[in-house]
Amino acid sequence: MPVNETDEELMDRFLEGDAAAFDALFERHVSGVHAYLYRITGNRSAAEDLAQQTFLSVVRARDRFRRGAKVKPWLYAIATNAARDARRRVRERPTDSGELNEADMGTVEQVPQILGASLQRALNSLPPVQREAIVLHQLEGLSFKEIAAMLGQAESTVKVRAHRGYQALKALLKPALGGGES
Amino acid sequence: MSDQLPDLTTTEATPALSSARRAAMLNAVRHELSDGRKPMAWWAAAVLTIVAQLVIGAAATAATTRGEIHNPGAFGTVMVIAALLLVVQLAASFAALAPERRNSRLTLAFTGGALAVLIPIVGNASSPAVDFWRAGMACGITELALSFVPLVLWLVWLTRFAADPLRTAIAALAAGATGQFVLHLHCRSADPAHLFVFHVGAWALAVGVSVVLRQRLPSRSHAP
Numbered sequence: 254m255p256v257n258e259t260d261e262e263l264m265d266r267f268l269e270g271d272a273a274a275f276d277a278l279f280e281r282h283v284s285g286v287h288a289y290l291y292r293i294t295g296n297r298s299a300a301e302d303l304a305q306q307t308f309l310s311v312v313r314a315r316d317r318f319r320r321g322a323k324v325k326p327w328l329y330a331i332a333t334n335a336a337r338d339a340r341r342r343v344r345e346r347p348t349d350s351g352e353l354n355e356a357d358m359g360t361v362e363q364v365p366q367i368l369g370a371s372l373q374r375a376l377n378s379l380p381p382v383q384r385e386a387i388v389l390h391q392l393e394g395l396s397f398k399e400i401a402a403m404l405g406q407a408e409s410t411v412k413v414r415a416h417r418g419y420q421a422l423k424a425l426l427k428p429a430l431g432g433g434e435s
Numbered sequence: 436m437s438d439q440l441p442d443l444t445t446t447e448a449t450p451a452l453s454s455a456r457r458a459a460m461l462n463a464v465r466h467e468l469s470d471g472r473k474p475m476a477w478w479a480a481a482v483l484t485i486v487a488q489l490v491i492g493a494a495a496t497a498a499t500t501r502g503e504i505h506n507p508g509a510f511g512t513v514m515v516i517a518a519l520l521l522v523v524q525l526a527a528s529f530a531a532l533a534p535e536r537r538n539s540r541l542t543l544a545f546t547g548g549a550l551a552v553l554i555p556i557v558g559n560a561s562s563p564a565v566d567f568w569r570a571g572m573a574c575g576i577t578e579l580a581l582s583f584v585p586l587v588l589w590l591v592w593l594t595r596f597a598a599d600p601l602r603t604a605i606a607a608l609a610a611g612a613t614g615q616f617v618l619h620l621h622c623r624s625a626d627p628a629h630l631f632v633f634h635v636g637a638w639a640l641a642v643g644v645s646v647v648l649r650q651r652l653p654s655r656s657h658a659p
Contacts, residue, residue, distance in 0.1 A: 272468055279461055287452045297450050304452070305460045306657060312467050314595065314658030316474055317534040327658075334597035334657040341598070341650065405537045405599075405659065 260324035268315060278324070279308055285393065286332050292388045293336050295377040303339060307332045326395060330403035333385055340381060375425040383418030386411050477532040480592045484609075485528045488585045492613045495581050499621040507625045512557050516550075517619055523547055524612035531606035532592055534659070540605045547608045551638060554619070555630040567626075571633035574622055578614030578637040585610035586645055593649055597657045600646045607645035611638040 260281070266274035286307055291300035310331045311318075318327060376384050385404070389395045390411075397415070401408040506513045523546060530539045589606035596602060615638055624630070 272465070275464070275468065276461065279464065283457055283460065284452055291450065301452065301456055301460075305463055308460060308464045309467055310656040310658050312464055313474055313656040316476055317658055319534060330659050331597070331657045334654075334659065338598060338654055338657060403659070 261321070264318060264324045265320060268318065268320065275312070282325070282328055283308070286328065289329060289388055289393055290332055290336055292373070292376055292392060293333070293381070293384050294339070295373060299339060303332065303335045306335045310335065323399070326399045326403040329389060329393060329395065333389075333404065337381070371426060375422050378425065379418050379421055383414045383421070386415040387418045387422065390415055474595065477534065478529070481528050481532045484585060484588045484592065485525060487588055488524060488528070488609065488613045491581055491584060492616050495617040496620055499617060504620050505623045506620055507623060508557060513619070516554060516557060517616060519550055520612050520616045520619060523550055524609045524616070527605045527609035527612070531589065531602055531609060537601070540601050543605055543608065544601065551635045554635055555627040567629065570624065571629055574618055574629070575633040575637040578611070578618050578634065579641060581614035581617055582610045582641050585613055586641060590645065590649060590652060594652050594655050596654070597659055598650055598654055599659070600650070603646045603649040604642050607642040610645075611641040614638075
């Protein structure tokens with residue numbers, strides 16, 4: 254299987270019945286989808302379960318994938334829907350506040366880990382719709398237009414959610430970044 | 436907007452997926468694939484439900500009207516409303532299950548709402564004096580009973596999609612149009628209050644209950 258085959262070419266082959274093409278898509282995206290789900294749920298086991306549900310949904314709904322459409326936004330739309338469904342079913346436990354505590358102010362070597370952990374806590378404290386917009390845009394590299402299309406929202410709505418989320422994140426992460434008044 | 440942000444791509448806090456878990460996931464999906472069952476095409480599910488709605492509507496209309504339209508309104512107006520109900524039902528049936536097409540569903544939601552307002556307005560004719568609540572409840576219950584089977588079918592199909600209140604509302608609009616059509620031809624009352632509360636109200640109740648139910652049903656697929 255050519256390694257430079259695009260997602261769309263793999264999806265085409267999968268739709269024609271080539272299971273190996275699905276395996277390739279799975280291997281290419283499972284880590285990213287899992288990381289995305291972890292970012293928006295803040296829960297490791299939930300992220301794993303939801304990643305599995307995401308790929309099961311791809312198989313079960315493959316007849317609805319529009320040939321020629323981009324695979325990644327569709328995949329992340331499914332993951333987002335799975336997370337929203339889980340959120341609806343399980344009352345969200347209150348997460349830690351995004352603010353840093355003394356333990357977060359560790360050694361220089363720990364800075365990336367600290368920032369990562371602080372970022373996750375800060376993300377957890379955002380409203381889910383803002384969290385989704387930020388993670389999809391900033392971490393998954395999707396454009397606002399793609400996010401809007403996959404979530405069935407207006408592009409301006411997604412931009413506003415992301416903007417508000419970014420403002421809140423910046424305030425929450427200021428101590429971790431060593432930022433004072435700017 | 437994002438250029439003022441810290442580097443959010445730091446992934447140290449994101450736990451890696453273990454190879455065992457990754458393999459278990461892939462096995463679960465392969466098992467689903469090896470099952471060999473191909474999902475029914477969305478349009479086939481829509482056609483099946485349309486047939487069910489039309490059969491129920493036709494049988495109930497034949498049984499209740501016995502070839503005579505009881506609606507006291509002008510014949511032409513009654514026929515136009517009946518035709519609009521059928522058109523909305525057909526369009527909503529396809530829009531409820533079509534991938535993407537969110538704008539079509541929004542348009543249909545507005546059209547259905549306009550039709551619901553239109554029905555009591557054009558029914559403003561003289562009407563026989565009957566017990567408002569007793570006669571009304573009979574109409575409301577009949578409408579809900581006639582819509583029950585299509586609603587169950589829609590809810591089954593909709594669990595193959597991510598829960599979407601708009602999609603569910605459009606499906607319930609189609610299902611409710613079955614009972615609405617039968618009552619439109621059969622009911623002798625043209626009292627706007629009766630039409631609003633027991634005809635349109637029952638339709639709205641079907642939509643509301645369906646949306647609430649669908650939100651509580653598990654999804655077999657989370658695809659949009």
